[in-house]
Amino acid sequence: MRLSPGRLLPPWAGTLAAKAAAFITGMCCALAALLGVLVHVSVTHQTVDQARDRALQRLAEVTEDYEAGDTLRRGAGLDPPGLPAPLRKMAAGGERGTMVAEHRGRPTMWAAGPADGGRALAVGIDYSQQARTIDGLDRAILWSSALAIGATLLVGSFAVTRVTRRLHTTARVARRITAGDLDARVGDPRTKDADRPQDEVAAVAAALDSMAASLQGKLLAEQRFTADVAHELRTPLTGLHAAAELLPPGRPTELVRDRVAALRTLTEDLLEISRLDTGRERLDAETEQLGPLAERVVRAAGAAGAGTTEVRVVRDLSVETDRRRLERVLGNLVANAHRHGRAPVVLTVDGPVVTVRDHGDGYPEYLLAHGPQRFRTEGGSKGHGLGLTIALGQAEVLGARLEFANAPDGGAVATLTLPQRP
Structure with missing residues (x-):
């Protein structure tokens, strides 16, 4: 029985690198937006205040000319066309004010104050240059923010990928150890140099190696x-x-x-x-016919008092294998079926697949989940000894796959799949 060492994660979905990239992107966007808004508001206020001061200064000069009876300067007038209605109302009420509005297709800074007869004395200053300055600033903020986000994302992804690559290496070694390769080690370079600063990943790697x-x-x-x-x-x-x-x-x-x-x-x-x-066992391979070999195993099991076993040959096959080890595997499976199961016990040969089935209570849950364990008992019942453990070990030497399962209608089923060598 071969146990899966764990489902491998996809390269990006749900990984730390993807989450870190999303976090870095989100933080960069938020920071760029905050800085952009602050710069935009500050520069806009400064530009508007300068234009407002100029407009109010022009309005004061025009007011002096109007009170002195002089001709009004260019861009000034009483209730001029294009003056925004709110500003006109404010001036008619006796107050001064300023406002930016479109006039003749161009942005204009208006300044207005009260005049005789409830009219408004107003001055308009071209605001096009200031508007272009603000628009250019906004575009510069957007482009610089995009470049900063891209550069930060690249640098951050590179740094995070280095960490996640080391974590993936550690996880891969852990899976190899789980699969039985006890010689596997992470060997992180940071754990070998005492003068090199140690990070959390190096600590995990060192703990796993230890x-x-x-x-x-x-x-x-x-x-x-x-x-x-x-x-x-x-x-x-x-x-x-x-x-x-x-x-x-x-x-x-x-x-x-x-x-x-x-x-x-x-x-x-x-x-x-x-x-x-x-792990030093070696094969002594030769060509064997599975049908006759199964018959010999069953006869030997019967002579040893294991009980009667039915042999069914669905499709016979010649395989290159170690006869002694294969007979050992099948003999142990048949003996275990008679010892822990109930008759009838059936050994079936179907090409390279050989199954041994009994009609007892089936394998216990721990065996299905973790494979055979030496001398393990559960619930006071008799354990499975060493027979299945030896069968599994010999199957691995043969390069075969031995799997244990319970039949839907009851009984234990051991399936041996032999490799087919040319």
Whole structure:
């Protein structure tokens, strides 16, 4: 059974880089808008105030000329056409004021004050230059804001991408460790140089490397312990087996021989587990016909007291594989089906796919979720021992895929998919 190391994230959707880019863009836009509004308001107020002061000064001069009976200057007049109605009303009420309005297609700064007969004495000053200045300033603010946002986004994205690339590397190594590659390390350069400043990503990488090294050390120690125990048990068990053969016939002798045989089988299984754990097992491949091989496995299982197994060959196939290891895998699956399931047990060959099914209660949930675990029991029931663990390990040596599932109508189903080599 091969467990998925985790769903890989897409390159951008929902990643830190995309969120950081969106955040940087939003902050740049907000800052550019704020600065643009402040500059626009400040310059506009300054420009309008200057134009207003000029218009009021001209109005004062025109008022002096009007009171002195002199001819009014150009651009001044009583109730001139184009004077905004609100400003005319204000002047008729005895107050002075200014206003910008369109006159003859051009922006004009008007200044008006009261005159005899409830009329308005007004002066108009061309406001085109000031309006163009403000418009040019607004365009400059927009362009400079766009350039600043683009430059900041590029620089920010580059900086964030460097961080996210390191995070992706760390996540990739973590997935490799989850998949069983305990030699995988992040090896962040910042963790190797003590004088280099350490950031949070380097701390995470260092912690992951330290965890992997510690886990690898503990697993290696466990593997050595298992191998040492199995080797140490082998010698006394051999002597015990020889001594049991010398006992006189009888029921006690049968019980002793049975228990000694069980201990020898367990010891051999432990030795096999330790060899598989080292990952140094090599194939002795040859061409095998799956149908006859399945028949041999079933006959051997029946001779060992595993019970009757039906063999169905849907489509026979010749494969390049290690016969001994393949027989070990199928034999363990058949034995487990008889030991923990119920009859009928069916072994089906369909091309490179071999299934072993029983009609019992099915595999427990923990086995379906995490794969076989050594000697694990649940709810007081008998555990699955080492048989399925050895089958899974030998299947990996063969390059095959071993999957465990429960049939919809009940029963456990083990599916072995063999690689097809040219």
